[in-house]
Structures are given as structure tokens and as C-alpha cells.
Amino acid sequence: MATGKSTTGNAGGAVFRPYSPSQSRQSDRSASDRLRHRAKIREAIRDNIADIVAEEAIIGRSGDTIVKVPIRGIKEYRFVYGDNSGQVGQGDGDSQPGQVVGKDQDGQGQPQQGGDEPGVDYYETDISIDELVDLMFEDLELPDMERKALKQTIAQRTTRRKGYRRAGIRAHLDKKRTMKSRIRRKVATLPNGNGGDNHMAITTPDAGGGGRFRFHKGDMRYRRRKPDIAYESNAVVICIMDTSGSMDTTKKYLARSFFFLLYQFVRTRYDTIDLVFVAHDAKASEVSEDDFFHKGESGGTLISSGYAKALEIIAERYHPSLWNVYAFHCSDGDNFEYDNPKAIKLAKELCDSCNLFGYGEIKPDTGLFGQSSMLKKFEEIKSDNYQAVSIKGKEDVWSSFKAFLSKERKAEQS
């Protein structure tokens, strides 16, 4: 191949091909294989999402942070030897019998699960939170979104199928149509083409006798795509969190994990949705998202105060006739007894003005009896759009979150 670069050889000597940066940038031939590997990793991450979500490293970070996610490596299985026999190593001069030379590969940092799994090597992969969030929220959406009046904002720019054409990129190839047009051409090119008995011709294998009837460029049919803009109604998500003294570090951590997921979910999926943060102990106040996630408070608990604040905000700024309202509340349910009737009343009111009112009760198993629970008391709320979950530990965060937002929820209810 005659190329511009100088391929120089000296008499009888070796050929040297000098380095050219442009060449290097053009010929990234491992790109597609890396992409495919990446796709396989994403699949693996999706399979383990519940474990990953609960990782401390992920909660409370901004979107472009890169986190290390432990995943089961994409292994290439072959027949290999186990570890029942000795192996040989090299020492630094004075090795003695009995000396420990290393840990077994599976011994490190991995919870004890099934002792009969040697070499289950977890490896870590870098992934940005945005990418992770993308994967996590693939099948979730805010339920029961209704069309409301007033401004309609662009929620999504996507493309939609519209018709077919003869040129395009391979990803858009429509195999079925391509096959059909090939068959059509095959029939048309048959030697006894008097059109009399075409169905006979089709069933005659390779009437031409010349092997396989190949695809021709003209057979290819590609799907055509057209830009599509989806509009969405206005919506607001109100996050209400109990920050009272009874919410210890663990509980706060769980509550924050939950709201962090919610926050990420709304931020990535719905560009135009408003978020309101309400923190309450004995009295409630609207706070910034930074304070909401990072500041601790203390004091007694009056759940009603949080609800009252939420209702006030709704009345003031987000009238239910114009807005889809979603309210979520996390608390340990340790409410002052005298406040309960009021809290229940306000909760019902919230149900009336919201598309969904979710209550998550955080009760780590502490072994203490006699803790008050609002879950029981809220049972008298009969509204369809009320949903309660109990969060006992890290592993429940994701499942409760899904319970609130799965698309399937609608199907189950109807």
C-alpha cells in the first residue's frame, strides 16, 4: 500500500515505520470490542443494582463523580485447575517452610458467602453516578402523571420510527423487510419468468443451480427515524424528612439514601420538575437541597408540622389543578402521641391534593419494644394514592423505592 509516510529500510536492515499521531487517532480498532465489553459490564451492573445502590460511596455525590462499583467480572470460563495442589513461587532468598506467601484470591474484603466458591473475584469498575442512575431508573417513572393545564414543557427529545428507506446505518437495518425484498428479487430473476406459477418458483430451491442467492445492496431496507418531542405536564416533588433527635445516624442515613435516589431519579428523568425540600422536627421549614442532605437537626417530633408545611407550600405555589404533586415522607414514626390525630388528618388532606403520597418508615431492627409506629396508625388512610413502606436496613432502600415508582404499580392497581 502506498502511503504518505516514509517506510524506510536500510540495505538488509530492518524496516522502521515511524510513529504518526494522526494514524494513531484514526485507527482505534479496539473501540468496538471495548464498547461491547462495556455493554456486558452494564448488564452485570444492572443485575446487581440493589447491592450497589446501598453503597455509602454513592449516596450524596454529584452526578459527574466517578465511583468504583464492585461487580462480578465478566469472566472467560475455561477448564482450569482448582487450588487443591501445590504451586511453585520464587522467594527473595530466605524462604522457610510455614511462611505465609499470600492470601487466597477470594479471601479479601468479600462477605462470607458460600465457602465453596473459590476465586469468585469481584473486580471494580469505574462508572459515573450519572451512568449508574441511568441504569437504575430504566423502568421507573412517576406514577399517575396527569395532564394538567398551564405550561407544557418539553420533557424528552427522542426519535420515532417513520417508514423505511434504502440507505441508512446498519443499526437501523430492518432484517425482515430486507429478506422480503431479496425474495422478491429472487423470484423476479428466475429464468422461466413468465409469471404463470410464481409460487412454484419460490419453492424450487436454487432454481439457478448456482448456490446461494446473495443479498444485494438494493435489497437492504432501513428504518427511518424522525425526531419526536414529548410534552409533559408540570409536576412537583415534595420531600419531607424527619430530622428530629430520635433519627439517629443510621436512620438519617437511610432516609437520605432514599431521598437521594428520589432526587437523582427526578433530576435525571424529568428535567422540568420542581423539587421542594421540607425538614421537620417539632416545627417544619423549607430548606435548600444542600441543607436537606447535609445538615442535622434535633428536637422532638411533630409529624403534623411537616405535613402542614407541605400543604402550605402546595396551596401557595403548586395548586393541584395545575400541578402534579408528589409528596414523600420519611420518618422513624416516633411521633408525640397527641400529634397523631392531627397528623392523620393532614395526611388525608395531602392524599387529596397529591397524585401520590408516600410514607417510608425507617425502623432498623434495634430489638427495642414499644416503639411507636405510624404505619399502624396510617392504616386508616384508605386512599388509592397512599403508599407506605417500611425500611429496615440498607437493602430495603432500593426495593421500597421501586415499590413507589415502578411502572408496574399502575398495572397492579388497575
Next chain:
Amino acid sequence: MAVNYDIKDLQRWDAVIREKVEEFGLDCFPQEFEVCDHHQMLTAMAYSGMPSHYPHWSYGKSYERQKTMYDHGVSGLPYEMVINSDPSIAYLMSDNSLCLQILTIAHVYGHNDFFKNNFTFDHIRAEHVVGQFKSHADRVRQYVESPSIGEEKVERWLDSAHALSFQCRRNPGIRKLGREEQEDWLHKQSQPPHDPFSAIHKPVETEEPDLHKFPLEPEEDILLFIRDHNPRLEDWQRDILTIVHDEAMYFLPQIETKTINEGWACYWHRAIMNALELPADIHMEFLVRHNQVVRPTPGSINPYNLGLNLWDDIERRYTDPSPAEADLIPDMGKPARDKLFEIRETDRDVSFLRRFLTEECMRKADLFEHQKKGNERVITKVSDEENWQDVKETLLRFTGTGSMPVISIIDADCDGARTMLLRHAFDGRELQMEYAEKALRYIHHLWGRKVVLETRLQEEEILWTYGDEGFGQQSVH
């Protein structure tokens, strides 16, 4: 990258090195060098240096792994990468220092000579290697792009084939017998040995061999066997099995000669560098780099270190033997270098280590045997007077293809429903079960029928099966 030399300098140094190469009597393929950056080097490593190679995600994984290790400084990039072809192609990193480039060029000629002359590479037609890999790449891409096959099917088929690529005959030098020859052979085996007094002896009862058995002899080439005997495969599937097998055959000799080959290249780069009249600063840097490459890596075994030490020891024995050695050495009095050239032609790692790894060398390298105890690996034997032979045996068992289990097809139709029976040649080392299960699933995918593997686990003979209903285990009694 600011480097203080250009391609002309490299050519000048190459010319001087070649002079030495010829003077020393190394016998090389024509050599080509490609100067590349670290990205190209990583890519070259992922595809084993082949200018073109078929696509598969595992090469993307290999790239990512190498890159991660490089980025985090766990491992550097190799200074050089050289492939066995005619002409031989080697990659030089563009931002290496001049000293490293000279060192690398000298090292590459060592490998080049080894590839051309060592017997394990005899079956490879070096002049066709690059073209062959290109043809493989073209064929696989054609299947990927064919509307009736597509990427997903090809990938799944390659996944399965890759898992078994090294389940093949270990010695391509030995000719495989055809069906008729096998029958003749079995027939001959079943006859009594020739007896000059048969007239007066009682005739010996002989049993005719069972010629319905299939395969007649245990078959180690699993991919080829499936290719030839699974009636339901399509052409492209057969072709991919051939491709994967061919590539395995290309890499097999390199697995068999890791230590001897690296040792040989190190031996010659040192000899060449010392023979060149290097400027003092370059020479100093060379000494440092050389020591980095050939120093032992505690914990595992550095083939550069072990290989070079052995070559040095052999040379010493032929030039300056101890009185005890002098009697034992064959061809004494032959020039040492002649002997070295002979060994580089006739040995591979297993024989090289078996013949030349002495107690002395093992103690110098501080080789030991370690075993799993609980969660740790503990040294059980060191190379002392009592145990060095045991340690050596263990080392030999894991040398070259010895680190891969031998599994052969015993019967491809053991129950009339095309169930395939495989046997693991058990030598004390157990199979890793999780991996074996997955590998069996791959054979099942390729063979399309139930597969059964006979092996031993914890002193007990067991059968692992993989059929439509999944994986199963039963003990044999």
C-alpha cells in the same frame, strides 16, 4: 513526547546491532519495527500484536484491564512486543529513551531467532501468519454482518469456542492417525506379540477390538471433533471453530516456550549490548533497565529471571565446569555457544527445565512450593537437599500447557442419543468446579446434546453432566 533521537538514529543503531547479530550467528527472519504510542501498544497487546484480528468483546476486556493496570501504575507496558511471523513485526514505544529502544531492538532479534529456529514453531508457516489472521478477521466480520447470522449469534459461538480453544492436542508435531490407521493400529494391538515358537505353544485367545466405538481413540481436539461430527452445524459455525482452533495452534508454542524464549532473548540482548561500544550514560541506563527486567519477582516466577539464569548456568557448565559436572556432561569440549544454539532448537520449557534446572539453580532462585491452608497460601517445601526434586516436579507440572487440564472425548455417543462422554486425565489436581460447570455448558452449546465429564473431586470419582435441564453431579459407584 520529547525524545532526543529520531528514526534515523534508530536505524543507525539497528545497523550496528545487526552486525553483532550476524557475528554471533543468530539466524533471524527479516525484521520490521513499528513505532507506536501507548494507546497503540495497549491495542497491539489486546490483539496479541496481530495487525488485524477478528472482533470479540474479550479483546476489549483485555485492553481495559491492561489500561487500568497501566494507568494505576500496577504494571508498566512492555518495552517491546514482537510477533512470530515472516517478516517478524515488533512494536517500539515512541516515548521510550534511546537506551531502551536499543535494548529492545537487541531483545527482539533474540526472540526473532528463537521463533525461526525452535522446533515447537515448525508447524507454523510464518510467512502466512499475518495473512491468515487477516483472513480470519474478514470471515468473522462477514458472518457478523450477514443479515441471516448477526453479531449476537457469532459472539455466543465465539464465547463457547474460546472456552475450549486450548483443549487440543498438545504436540502438533505428532501426526494424527486417520480412521483407517487407527483401526489397523487397534487391530495390531489386539494381536499377541510375535512368537517364534507358536507352532508348539497353545494358541492365545485374542479379542477383536470394538470398531464401533466412536471415537476409536480418546480425542483431545474437542473443537475439531465437534466441527467434524456435529451434524447440525452450519458452515459458518464450522468455520469459526476452525478459526479459533487455528489461532490456538499459533499461540500454543509460545505458551510452551515462555521461559526458554525470554531467557534466550535476555541472554542475547545482554551479549549484544555489551559488545556494542555504548556511550557511558546509555550503558549505565542499560544496566539499570536490564536488572529491572531480570530480577526475581517474589511470590510468582519471573520467566526472564529463571530463563536467563538457566542459560547462564548452561554456558558456565560448558566453559568452566566443576569437577563433578565435567563427567556428567555430554559433548564436553564442544564450544559452549554451539551447545546453546542446539538447545534453543530442540527444547521447550518442560524439557529445558527438566534437563537444566539443577538443585544449585533452584536454591539460587529460592524456589518453593506453596499450598492452600485455610485462606492463606503457605510454603510447604523449599529447595533444600531433601525436597528440591519435589518442588521441581511441581514446577514442571505447571509449566507450559501443563497448567491446562487434559480433557479428552472418550465416547461421542455413549447412550444412543449422541451424549458425549469426556474424561479428565486426573493427575492429583482437581478441576475448579465453577469454571468446569461453565465450560461444560459451552461444550453443550457447541455439541447440541448432553455432555458428561468424568473427573475426581476429593478422592472420589464423579460425573458432571450438562444437559437441557442444566448442570448436574453424580458420583460413580
